[in-house]
Amino acid sequence: MLAQHSTSARFARLLLTGAAGGLGRELRPRLKAYCDVLRVSDMDELGAAAAGEELYRVALQDKTGMLALLQGVEAVVHLGGVSTEQPWEPILQANIVGVYHLYEAARVHGVRRIVFASSNHVTGFYRQDEVLGTDALPRPDSLYGVSKAFGENLARFYFDRYGIETVALRIGSSFPEPRDRRMLATWLSYNDLERLVVASLTAPVVGYSVIYGMSDNATTWWDNTKARHIGYRPQDSSDVFRTAVEARQPRIDLDDPAAIYQGGAFVRTGPFE
Numbered sequence: 289m290l291a292q293h294s295t296s297a298r299f300a301r302l303l304l305t306g307a308a309g310g311l312g313r314e315l316r317p318r319l320k321a322y323c324d325v326l327r328v329s330d331m332d333e334l335g336a337a338a339a340g341e342e343l344y345r346v347a348l349q350d351k352t353g354m355l356a357l358l359q360g361v362e363a364v365v366h367l368g369g370v371s372t373e374q375p376w377e378p379i380l381q382a383n384i385v386g387v388y389h390l391y392e393a394a395r396v397h398g399v400r401r402i403v404f405a406s407s408n409h410v411t412g413f414y415r416q417d418e419v420l421g422t423d424a425l426p427r428p429d430s431l432y433g434v435s436k437a438f439g440e441n442l443a444r445f446y447f448d449r450y451g452i453e454t455v456a457l458r459i460g461s462s463f464p465e466p467r468d469r470r471m472l473a474t475w476l477s478y479n480d481l482e483r484l485v486v487a488s489l490t491a492p493v494v495g496y497s498v499i500y501g502m503s504d505n506a507t508t509w510w511d512n513t514k515a516r517h518i519g520y521r522p523q524d525s526s527d528v529f530r531t532a533v534e535a536r537q538p539r540i541d542l543d544d545p546a547a548i549y550q551g552g553a554f555v556r557t558g559p560f561e
């Protein structure tokens with residue numbers, strides 16, 4: 289069931305990038321409720337256009353394609369790009385070159401706000417016994433995390449220099465349910481993801497803001513107090529899954545870096561040749 293965040297704000301044309309990805313497929317039918325036209329893009333197959341949808345098959349590294357993609361758009365939800373640790377080249381093309389193309393195209397066409405899917409892996413090398421604010425300095429746990437930190441910095445620059453507003457979502461683990469003990473802290477339900485994205489699109493003034501994307505979980509490593517102006521109120525919690533998760537994973541190996549650091553297995557993935 290869709291969450292239908294309570295807002296009267298409605299966009300003429302919203303762009304959702306990465307619409308064929310895991311979270312993109314979730315958000316695509318949900319975002320339609322908040323706009324007249326939903327433009328969706330991906331380098332992969334997007335299926336048939338639903339009523340009120342425009343489909344664009346474009347890769348982030350295609351500068352001309354990205355320029356066309358952003359034309360006539362009021363705001364962007366940018367989920368596109370590489371979303372796991374991978375070899376350097378795909379990360380470079382999608383998350384560095386591609387994000388630059390996105391912001392440049394936004395500048396050229398006067399787009400005012402971007403909701404940028406950053407990641408908790410920007411701060412994945414903090415320990416699990418630390419609670420971070422949204423102003424925590426990056427400690428990326430992977431090249432992927434480094435690329436998301438680049439995206440955050442680029443967004444900050446485009447606000448300071450050109451006034452394009454961004455909410456950078458340091459998304460935790462957005463899946464149907466938490467898959468392991470780590471995700472009891474990092475889990476973000478799909479309904480809360482929708483609430484977070486819609487709040488980020490509709491908050492009156494965001495400048496450049498960072499917020500962690502998590503549900504109202506009892507265990508948490510992140511504190512969103514300084515992002516309260518966004519008005520995000522999570523309504524789900526990983527706690528309903530705790531007993532089942534702990535039964536599935538009764539023991540934790542505290543010598544494993546994945547159990548020590550917030551980024552989990554990302555801290556020991558790679559290098560790739």
Ligand code: 15L
Nearest residue numbers: 371372407408409460461474
């Ligand atoms: C991410 O950034 C990934 O996109 C996602 O696949 C998960 O692994 C998530 O982080 C996580 O930290 O669980």
